[in-house]
Amino acid sequence: MPKEYLKDLLIPSESKIVLLVMDGLGGLPMEADGKTELETAKTPNMDKLAAEGTLGQTIPIRPGITPGSGPAHLALFGYDPIAYDVGRGALEATGAGMDFQPGDVAVRGNFCTVDENGLITDRRAGRIPSEESIHVVEKLAKVSIPGVETKVKLVKEYRFAVVMRGEGLHGEIDDTDPQRTGVAPLPAVATDPNSEKTAELFNQWIAKAREAIADEPKANCLTLRGFASDPGLPKYKDVYGLRAACVAVYPMYRGVSNLVGMDVQSFAGEYPADEFKAVANAWDDYDFFFVHIKKTDSMGEDGNFDGKVHIIESVDEALPALMDLNPDVVIITGDHSTPAKMRSHSWHPVPFLIWSSQYSMPDTQTHFGERACAQGGLGTIPATDTMSLALAHAGRLQKYGA
Amino acid sequence: MPKEYLKDLLIPSESKIVLLVMDGLGGLPMEADGKTELETAKTPNMDKLAAEGTLGQTIPIRPGITPGSGPAHLALFGYDPIAYDVGRGALEATGAGMDFQPGDVAVRGNFCTVDENGLITDRRAGRIPSEESIHVVEKLAKVSIPGVETKVKLVKEYRFAVVMRGEGLHGEIDDTDPQRTGVAPLPAVATDPNSEKTAELFNQWIAKAREAIADEPKANCLTLRGFASDPGLPKYKDVYGLRAACVAVYPMYRGVSNLVGMDVQSFAGEYPADEFKAVANAWDDYDFFFVHIKKTDSMGEDGNFDGKVHIIESVDEALPALMDLNPDVVIITGDHSTPAKMRSHSWHPVPFLIWSSQYSMPDTQTHFGERACAQGGLGTIPATDTMSLALAHAGRLQKYGA
Numbered sequence: 001m002p003k004e005y006l007k008d009l010l011i012p013s014e015s016k017i018v019l020l021v022m023d024g025l026g027g028l029p030m031e032a033d034g035k036t037e038l039e040t041a042k043t044p045n046m047d048k049l050a051a052e053g054t055l056g057q058t059i060p061i062r063p064g065i066t067p068g069s070g071p072a073h074l075a076l077f078g079y080d081p082i083a084y085d086v087g088r089g090a091l092e093a094t095g096a097g098m099d100f101q102p103g104d105v106a107v108r109g110n111f112c113t114v115d116e117n118g119l120i121t122d123r124r125a126g127r128i129p130s131e132e133s134i135h136v137v138e139k140l141a142k143v144s145i146p147g148v149e150t151k152v153k154l155v156k157e158y159r160f161a162v163v164m165r166g167e168g169l170h171g172e173i174d175d176t177d178p179q180r181t182g183v184a185p186l187p188a189v190a191t192d193p194n195s196e197k198t199a200e201l202f203n204q205w206i207a208k209a210r211e212a213i214a215d216e217p218k219a220n221c222l223t224l225r226g227f228a229s230d231p232g233l234p235k236y237k238d239v240y241g242l243r244a245a246c247v248a249v250y251p252m253y254r255g256v257s258n259l260v261g262m263d264v265q266s267f268a269g270e271y272p273a274d275e276f277k278a279v280a281n282a283w284d285d286y287d288f289f290f291v292h293i294k295k296t297d298s299m300g301e302d303g304n305f306d307g308k309v310h311i312i313e314s315v316d317e318a319l320p321a322l323m324d325l326n327p328d329v330v331i332i333t334g335d336h337s338t339p340a341k342m343r344s345h346s347w348h349p350v351p352f353l354i355w356s357s358q359y360s361m362p363d364t365q366t367h368f369g370e371r372a373c374a375q376g377g378l379g380t381i382p383a384t385d386t387m388s389l390a391l392a393h394a395g396r397l398q399k400y401g402a
Numbered sequence: 403m404p405k406e407y408l409k410d411l412l413i414p415s416e417s418k419i420v421l422l423v424m425d426g427l428g429g430l431p432m433e434a435d436g437k438t439e440l441e442t443a444k445t446p447n448m449d450k451l452a453a454e455g456t457l458g459q460t461i462p463i464r465p466g467i468t469p470g471s472g473p474a475h476l477a478l479f480g481y482d483p484i485a486y487d488v489g490r491g492a493l494e495a496t497g498a499g500m501d502f503q504p505g506d507v508a509v510r511g512n513f514c515t516v517d518e519n520g521l522i523t524d525r526r527a528g529r530i531p532s533e534e535s536i537h538v539v540e541k542l543a544k545v546s547i548p549g550v551e552t553k554v555k556l557v558k559e560y561r562f563a564v565v566m567r568g569e570g571l572h573g574e575i576d577d578t579d580p581q582r583t584g585v586a587p588l589p590a591v592a593t594d595p596n597s598e599k600t601a602e603l604f605n606q607w608i609a610k611a612r613e614a615i616a617d618e619p620k621a622n623c624l625t626l627r628g629f630a631s632d633p634g635l636p637k638y639k640d641v642y643g644l645r646a647a648c649v650a651v652y653p654m655y656r657g658v659s660n661l662v663g664m665d666v667q668s669f670a671g672e673y674p675a676d677e678f679k680a681v682a683n684a685w686d687d688y689d690f691f692f693v694h695i696k697k698t699d700s701m702g703e704d705g706n707f708d709g710k711v712h713i714i715e716s717v718d719e720a721l722p723a724l725m726d727l728n729p730d731v732v733i734i735t736g737d738h739s740t741p742a743k744m745r746s747h748s749w750h751p752v753p754f755l756i757w758s759s760q761y762s763m764p765d766t767q768t769h770f771g772e773r774a775c776a777q778g779g780l781g782t783i784p785a786t787d788t789m790s791l792a793l794a795h796a797g798r799l800q801k802y803g804a
Contacts, residue, residue, distance in 0.1 A: 003464070005463075005464065005467065005484055009467070052434055359430070359744065359748070360434075361430055361431075361750050361772065362431065362434060362435075363773060363776055364773050364776075364777065375777065376776075377751070377772075377773065377776045378465075378751075378782070379459070379751070379776065379781055379782025380781070380782065381465055381782070385464070385465040385466065387466075388464060388465050388466030388467060389465055389466040389749075390466075391466060392466035392467070392468065392748075392749040393466075397466065397467065397468060397749070398468070399468045399469065399470050399746075399747055400463055400467050400468060400469050400470060400473055400483070401469060401470035401471075401472050401473035401474075401483060401490075
């Protein structure tokens with residue numbers, strides 16, 4: 001249970017909390033004397049919230065640790081990712097909208113291409129497009145082995161997810177992806193005796209699945225990565241007393257939200273304005289809204305400084321629609337840093353802004369940016385304290401002790 | 403044991419430390435662009451210490467958690483209040499100066515008024531004044547039941563404390579206060595089997611006590627809250643090597659100080675100058691002085707911004723008398739924030755000032771206030787690190803490792 005001490009302090013409230021996560025928000029200047037992406041972006045709406053609210057910076061996992069997206073989001077949601085190890089398969093399967101329950105084992109699949117000797121020639125099956133791979137996934141979906149139920153779903157292009165359901169399954173199994181070409185896929189091997197039966201079942205499934213797709217021109221084989229059981233994470237309703245909604249475009253983020261008990265919202269479009277509209281549509285039914293913006297991270301990964309600036313500005317432009325809903329608390333932050341300069345996630349602290357309609361302590365900062373946040377009134381805090389601060393500013397926590 | 407690593411580092415010293423706690427010191431601006439209570443107050447003497455010393459801000463319990471006074475003080479004294487759960491009854495009894503020892507069970511009592519059917523009509527017995535209730539407490543003090551010893555002492559007005567001493571007593575017992583009128587007081591019910599005998603003994607005592615005061619016009623019944631055993635906290639002398647004195651007007655703070663082994667000082671008056679005089683009187687006999695100013699908190703709770711400003715100024719005005727004693731280390735802080743704007747305790751970080759006659763690292767700040775503290779040289783630290791910093795600045799800790 002994250003932050004065990006919170007549970008006894010929760011008090012009912014009508015207040016609404018928005019957690020707006022711009023993935024990979026934190027950046028670096030391209031030149032030593034330059035500005036970061038966020039510092040460069042014109043963000044008058046966020047700056048207003050920065051002036052009225054309080055800034056700070058978060059450490060996603062531990063100082064110096066560069067987080068993956070899954071652990072970084074778990075941290076924002078209040079679950080120490082060092083304590084809660086959630087397998088990538090679990091994130092992928094739930095993210096793809098699959099029914100994934102305690103006792104199931106999920107895994108990510110990649111289509112690959114093998115030659116006549118069974119050696120991998122392309123680890124991503126020529127980046128086969130979704131329009132083609134959907135038919136290959138249909139073949140996999142028909143594969144069945146005795147004693148367990150298996151489901152398969154396309155994620156995107158060469159990626160799919162598999163969920164196995166049955167008695168006594170455990171997910172402590174090594175990846176079958178050898179991570180290079182010129183070799184054969186590995187068999188599924190258990191790393192713990194209690195997972196040996198499950199590994200054997202997956203090997204049976206792999207054998208039949210390979211037969212089923214052997215004639216495919218590109219996707220004639222597969223590898224499996226990130227075997228995982230349901231981590232059994234405590235749910236938002238129980239931990240925080242919040243009816244929580246997830247508004248995210250990308251499957252992974254829907255997945256991790258779902259694992260903590262958020263209701264994933266369906267909506268059309270992929271722009272910030274579309275996402276805020278989805279928040280508006282669900283406004284009356286929930287207390288907490290997690291809104292995820294993916295493209296800040298994608299632009300950072302692409303080394304596209306200006307593109308990342310533009311995405312941040314487009315979020316700022318759409319922000320008034322969110323504020324028109326009269327939220328009680330708005331948090332704007334990232335899950336980690338993805339500086340365009342590094343073209344990758346990084347360990348740098350993440351800008352954090354908390355604004356409350358009633359209880360904000362304004363600090364000396366008036367712009368939302370990395371260096372302003374480092375000087376902010378909250379100081380440098382673990383990302384796992386985000387939810388405690390959100391609940392406090394929303395009037396949802398009573399006093400600890402008399 | 404708090405901060406286990408300190409014990410082996412302690413070195414003897416003649417140095418004197420003063421921990422001056424203005425209860426609920428932290429505040430908020432009433433208007434978005436305004437100043438806080440502390441920022442508004444004219445505090446030339448504290449500002450001088452701020453300029454010479456180092457500022458910072460503390461998190462009393464955890465980010466977002468609003469502390470009660472007991473846990474907040476434990477934290478300042480170096481005991482993580484999440485790890486050390488001290489019952490309110492223990493604080494009240496020791497605060498009232500009762501002899502409370504390991505194995506005893508203490509509880510807070512409230513006089514109430516019941517009608518002819520035994521239903522509560524006033525939970526505070528018409529806020530009966532102490533001059534009247536002292537006589538009712540005398541009746542309670544004469545009540546005895548077989549096998550245990552009970553003592554009763556008036557706290558104030560309708561409040562008193564009871565201590566029961568005997569074999570095998572345990573304090574895991576629910577309150578008998580139903581928290582509303584129109585119903586009868588509840589019986590004492592154990593929440594753990596090991597406390598069942600104690601609950602039964604308290605029920606016997608309650609029955610006899612009610613008989614003894616049944617004829618009273620207002621205080622004709624009672625409720626009990628916060629049953630507690632002695633938490634067995636390690637003492638200041640053992641943990642820090644300090645002979646510690648408590649100078650406080652209010653019982654609760656005397657109580658919590660006593661539980662950590664401080665000697666509670668008796669003195670006349672209730673103004674800051676009176677308290678500093680009490681420090682002066684005890685100066686030669688102690689190494690550490692905890693001085694508690696209550697009214698900053700009371701004014702905050704009353705929503706009296708100007709009143710809180712005035713109390714802070716009165717402390718500042720009296721401060722030279724304290725500095726004339728030539729302390730080696732002075733810490734000025736609060737136990738938590740009590741913004742007049744909120745009329746309650748809050749979770750906001752607490753201003754912290756440490757001044758040392760020899761070892762201060764002056765930061766860039768020259769005024770004592772929330773926003774200066776957020777920019778201070780100590781950064782944002784847990785309140786539980788207060789004592790380590792005090793000892794270090796007092797030259798009372800040797801090097802860790804070679």
